Amino acid sequence: MLRLPHSAYAQMIGLAYDELPLEACGLLGGDPRSGDVDRFYPCRNEAESAKLYTVASRDMLHADRDAEDRGFELIGVMHSHTHTDAYPSPTDVRQALDPTWHYVIVSLKHDAPVLRSYRITEGTIAEEPVLVV
DSSP states (O other): OEEOOOOHHHHHHHHHHHHTTTTEEEEEEETTTTTTEEEEEEBTTTOOOOOOOOOOOHHHHHHHHHHHHHHHHEEEEEEESSSSSOOOHHHHHHHOOTTSEEEEEEEOOSOOEEEEEEEETTEEEEEOOOEEO
16 A cells, blocks of 8 residues: 655646646655655656656656655655556556556546556556555
8 A cells, every 4th residue: 555645645746737748757755664655756757758757867866865864765656647547558567667666647637637556566567555644
């Protein structure tokens, strides 16, 4: 299960809208054992694309250092789908290299945004519950 503070949830949704028409992306800092997110790190989409994302390496380094300084770890990544459902694309699955990470997708396909989280292990996609607290 992924537990998101309401502030992180709101940041993710806001970033997804702010970056339109491009995909947005960011990193999750928290506790890998519990799935509790402590901090969301908005990042620049280096791909500058409406169909794929690449977290800027400088943003990844900054987030990793900040998380370590605060006593937690990077535990996942978020990106948006501008015109498709909140389900991992074949490209998302290929990019999912860490089976311990949470892969969050915010879809803007419908009138209201949809946020879902997945675990992706060796090409197998498993949706997990998301609790906003």
